[in-house]
Amino acid sequence: MLKMEHIAKVFRTDTVATHALRDFSLHVKAGEFVSVTGPSGAGKTTFLNIAGLLEPFDGGSYQLDGISVHGLSDSQRSKLRNEKIGFIFQGFNLIPDLNIFDNVDVPLRYRGFGRAERKRRIEDALAKVGLSARAKHLPSQLSGGQQQRAAIARALAGEPAFLLADEPTGNLDTTMARQVMELLEQINSQGTTIVMVTHDPELARRAQRNIQIVDGEVADLTLRQAV
Amino acid sequence: MFAYYMHLAWRSVKRTPVISSLMILTLAVGVAVSMTMVTLQHVMSNNGLAEQNNRIYALQLNSASTGPASSTNTLKNGLPYLLSYRTAMALLDSNIPEHQIAMHRWAAAVSLQDNRVKPSKEVIRVTTKDFFALFGVPFIYGKVWDKQADYDAQYQVVLDRPTNERLFNGENSVGRSIQLNGKPYQIVGIVEEFAPQPSVQDLSQGAFGGNAGIYLPFGLHRALSMMPYGTMSCSITGDNIQFPTDPVEQYNFILQNRCFWLQYWAELPTAQSKTAFVDYVTGYYEEQRKNDFFEREFKYALSTPSEWLELNGVVSNDTRVMTWMALTFLVVCIINSIALLLAKLLRQSSEAGVRRALGASRSAIFSQNLLESGLIGILGGVLGIGFSQLGLGFVRMLVSRDEAQVVYSDAYTIAITVLLALLASMLAGCYPAWRISKTSPAQSLKSQ
Amino acid sequence: MFEFGPILRTLWRNKTGALLIIVQAALTLGIVSNAAYVVHDRQQLIERPTGIDEQNLFTLRIAQLSNPKSNYQDVIRDLDEIRRLPGVVDASFGNTSPLSNSGSSSDMTNEENPDKPVSVLTDLFSTDSHGLNTLGLKLVSGRFFNDTDIGFSGSVFGNGADLSGIVLTRTLADALFGKDVDVLGKQLMGSTVIGVVEPAMVSYVAQDYATGVAFIANFVANDSLTYIVRCEPGQLSQLMVKVPKLLQKLDPNRIVRNVRPVTEFKQRSYRRHISMVKMLTVTMILVISVTGLGIVGLTLLWGNQRRRQIGIRRALGASRLAVMRYFLTENLLITAIGVVLGVILSLALNQLMVQHYQMSALPLSYILFSMLAVLLLGLLAALVPAWRSSLVSPALATRSV
Structure with missing residues (x-):
């Protein structure tokens, strides 16, 4: 599904060059649930941005679902991102002016689906996360857990093969966090590959596999069995 | 997708109604002010004789005396803008120009014998017969007076269509007569109205003062002791010049001396004819210099209608300064809108980041934001076209009545306005949209 | 304590926005200083005293239907009758309407x-x-003319032979013979100077045209013969109706035309300048409004953008005043840079106007005045948005967005 080989990423300012990732290699198979942990500044976010095609990388190769990302134009990468990847953020990143229905609608619009198709997918996605009744609410009218579920619905609506989650439970209390986690596991069990960045070892352990990033490199590849 | 972007743009405009209307208003005012001035400049520089531009020329000669010549009115090129009667008569003898005319403005009380219409004082053009051929004024009825009427007093007259309509209800009035200052004149022809604005043929009485609806033959001067209804400046120096006391002699004295009051146009369609005419003029000048009628060195100017407009300063420096001020003001308005839009759109950069993460390409973000700024720009432009009509109304209140009649936008200035409005909105729209599409999505997602 | 350092660094990070405002302030200064100067210059020109009782004067012209020339006896009769009307101070004729900018001019030579x-x-x-x-x-x-002085030269090109005397304005006498020289009895163009009057503009208002006025007692019967009527204050409008009626009654076989107050001629003669003053004033008001409102809007947007930052500052102990001061200082800094650039721009604009359009050079005082005005504008425009920003609660800092 995801195949990164010797990825390097350097941030340069006028005086300093910071190696955020160096010789970073990772394979994620289809249907896997991988958690990524590591200390602050280790390169977790950079990994996520590169995996999500939000940022270019300086060296190495990256294949997403068999497609080599290197050398793709912005619109090709955007299309790939739109079709293959769903994003879940710590801060939910719902668009505050759009109601839940319209928020879920956003990626579908860029996908170019027709009106009926979009409506069906939005309703399905909202039903999946149990927010059908809240479709017309604005994000600010929902609790944190509900907002994150709405964000997950938005990520799922395009039926991506690959879900990238960045501290999905970071802003949530324990009960809510558990609910969201269960939802992700449920999604994974239906075949969607998930890569989740977290600093919570408890959560990390619930994934099938945990990867530690230290100083921009994969520190440990411990294969774990599913619970 | 366009409908979706439009929907988003409209939503965004509505979300910040005050800032959005401020931007729209700013652009509108900028477009309106500059368009008002551009229109004013455009109508003032309108060349009604553009078609004859490479054929006909206004003539100036360096004919002022060498004495203190402050009273001789000159144009920017330093030459008097009018000719004397003596010079005009000599030049009319030339057969080089295809057509040539000497003329001036006059005025008289116009009435009919049967008193059907209210008597009125009217502006009259006294000219040699080529006027209509040279300026391309077609005859509706009758024809122009005979050549002889340019030299001897023949009480004949040509009316233009509006005058004929007022006096004779537009009938064929050739053969009938009108009274000028109580004296009957026989109508020999009716012509189409000839009233270019500005009146290029004669700019000596302001930009619009040279048009007339009644034409008299040039041969009437001595019979009527005609003085121009306009400018006459005399430049007479030398010892022993005695101004005659007898009225007839007095008038003769004016005709034969350095009194400048006539406009002179020559039709010279080819380069050869132009050269030949200049030779002729040079010859005449040098000959007259020998007998001291001309005192200065030979200088002349032949100006095409458009050069003539420029030379007479019809578009005043004030108008030009105002136009530059207005255009500078437009730049201020555009910059103002760019700054506001930029601030507004950058506030939405986190939303742009989310959209990028959800699969929007850079060009999609650019299009979406361009549509928003373009919407504001176009609203501003459209409103600006409306406002520029108010601006023109304001200008009409300030300028003279003649000028006010022409200070309207035409197809040309409206096209310019639309272009200007589009340009303003594009300038105001493109940069902010480009800026926001350039911001890295990773960056704006992190800053949440 | 003013935080120039942090402000400058913040601005540098947001340099496009700041740069735009700087350019806008500079252009605004360029427009305002040049426009204000031209307006003031023209206004002074328009308000120059004319030396005649223009408020209470009106003029008219007569067109005879049968004969283009007016008869002197008829004119004398008309004027006598006009003077008899209640409310009329005096009436006379002239070769043109006062302040109409058209008339007869000639070189006078000493x-x-x-x-x-x-x-x-x-x-x-x-x-x-x-x-x-x-x-x-x-x-x-000296004296003005008496009734026997009148001459009848066929045109205004009299060579003085039949003129009994000439009256000069002091301005003209000064220009011809020297400042305050007694000119009574001097010879000018073949006639004797019999009187001097205080400086006045009569036919022309154009600044650079005639230097002074020479009055001659001369009746020239031509088209431009003009009746001039002076009224008692407040009587002008009704006499402008009564006088033409009287003249029409005295001789119906003529047209009484161009009945106009002299102030209208003055307005027309200065029309170019009056319209320039009005157009520039409107432009100035508009540019100040646009820039002012632009700064208001921008400060509002920047304030909103930085609500969280303000909240943190407040939580860290900044007072409301300090927050306001921050925003005002920021604004002042931007406008100040703009104004400094604007001075260069103003001078450049003015230089272009001087070179190409015969305008005069911009005095320093106008630049200084306009600099102050634009700075004040920036400060005032930022005041309300800055105040609004200062209202942000410190609690905002602890809230997640």
Whole structure:
């Protein structure tokens, strides 16, 4: 599904060059649930941005679902991102002016689906996360857990093969966090590959596999069995 | 997708109604002010004789005396803008120009014998017969007076269509007569109205003062002791010049001396004819210099209608300064809108980041934001076209009545306005949209 | 304590926005200083005293239907009848309407020193014995004309032979013979100077045209013969109806036309300047409004953008005043940079205007004044948005967005 080989990423300012990732290699198979942990500044976010095609990388190769990302134009990468990847953020990143229905609608619009198709997918996605009744609410009218579920619905609506989650439970209390986690596991069990960045070892352990990033490199590849 | 972007743009405009209307208003005012001035400049520089531009020329000669010549009115090129009667008569003898005319403005009380219409004082053009051929004024009825009427007093007259309509209800009035200052004149022809604005043929009485609806033959001067209804400046120096006391002699004295009051146009369609005419003029000048009628060195100017407009300063420096001020003001308005839009759109950069993460390409973000700024720009432009009509109304209140009649936008200035409005909105729209599409999505997602 | 350092660094990070405002402030200064100067310059020109009682004067012209020339006896009869009307101070004729910017002008030459003749372009105004009182001129020395002085030269190109005397304005006398020289009895263009009146504009208002006025008692019967009527204050409008009626009654076989107050001629003569003043004033108001409102809007947007930052500052102990001060300082800094650039721009604009459009050079005082005005504008415009930003609660800092 995801195949990164010797990825390097350097941030340069006028005086300093910071190696955020160096010789970073990772394979994620289809249907896997991988958690990524590591200390602050280790390169977790950079990994996520590169995996999500939000940022270019300086060296190495990256294949997403068999497609080599290197050398793709912005619109090709955007299309790939739109079709293959769903994003879940710590801060939910719902668009505050759009109601839940319209928020879920956003990626579908860029996908170019027709009106009926979009409506069906939005309703399905909202039903999946149990927010059908809240479709017309604005994000600010929902609790944190509900907002994150709405964000997950938005990520799922395009039926991506690959879900990238960045501290999905970071802003949530324990009960809510558990609910969201269960939802992700449920999604994974239906075949969607998930890569989740977290600093919570408890959560990390619930994934099938945990990867530690230290100083921009994969520190440990411990294969774990599913619970 | 366009409908979706439009929907988003409209939503965004509505979300910040005050800032959005401020931007729209700013652009509108900028477009309106500059368009008002551009229109004013455009109508003032309108060349009604553009078609004859490479054929006909206004003539100036360096004919002022060498004495203190402050009273001789000159144009920017330093030459008097009018000719004397003596010079005009000599030049009319030339057969080089295809057509040539000497003329001036006059005025008289116009009435009919049967008193059907209210008597009125009217502006009259006294000219040699080529006027209509040279300026391309077609005859509706009758024809122009005979050549002889340019030299001897023949009480004949040509009316233009509006005058004929007022006096004779537009009938064929050739053969009938009108009274000028109580004296009957026989109508020999009716012509189409000839009233270019500005009146290029004669700019000596302001930009619009040279048009007339009644034409008299040039041969009437001595019979009527005609003085121009306009400018006459005399430049007479030398010892022993005695101004005659007898009225007839007095008038003769004016005709034969350095009194400048006539406009002179020559039709010279080819380069050869132009050269030949200049030779002729040079010859005449040098000959007259020998007998001291001309005192200065030979200088002349032949100006095409458009050069003539420029030379007479019809578009005043004030108008030009105002136009530059207005255009500078437009730049201020555009910059103002760019700054506001930029601030507004950058506030939405986190939303742009989310959209990028959800699969929007850079060009999609650019299009979406361009549509928003373009919407504001176009609203501003459209409103600006409306406002520029108010601006023109304001200008009409300030300028003279003649000028006010022409200070309207035409197809040309409206096209310019639309272009200007589009340009303003594009300038105001493109940069902010480009800026926001350039911001890295990773960056704006992190800053949440 | 002003935080120039942090402010500058923040601005540098947001340099496009700041740069735009700087350019806008500079252009605003360029427009305002140049426009204000031209407006003031023109206004002074328009408000120059004319030396005649323009408020209470009106003029008219007569067109005879049968004969283009007016008869002197008829004119004398008309004027006598007009003077008899209640509310009329005096009436006279002239060769043109006062302040109409058209008339008769001629070079007057003082030939006392034949080697160095002094020539001055003069407004040559023909009138009769009532001219002095009708125009409201003040006699300085000598006398004005009496009824027997009148001459009948066929045109205004009289060579003085049949003119009994000539009256000069002091301005003209000064220009021809020297400052405050007694000119009574001097010879000018073949006639004798019999009187001097205080400086006045009669035919022309154009600044650079005629230097002064020479009055001659001369009746020229032509198209431009003009009746001038001076009214008692407040009587003008009703006399402008009564007088034409009276004239029409005296002789119906003529057209009484161009009945107009002299102030209208003055307005028309200055029209170019008046419209310039009005157009520039409107432009100034608009540019100040646009820039002012632009700064208001921008400060509001920047304030909103930085609500969280403000909240943190507040939580860290910044007072409301400190927050306001931060925003005002930021604004002042931007406008100040703009204004400094604007000075260069103003001078450049002015230089172009001087070079190409015969405008005069911009005095420093206008630049200084406009600099202050634009700075003040920036400060005032930022005041309300800055105040609004200062209202942000410190609690905002602890809230997640």
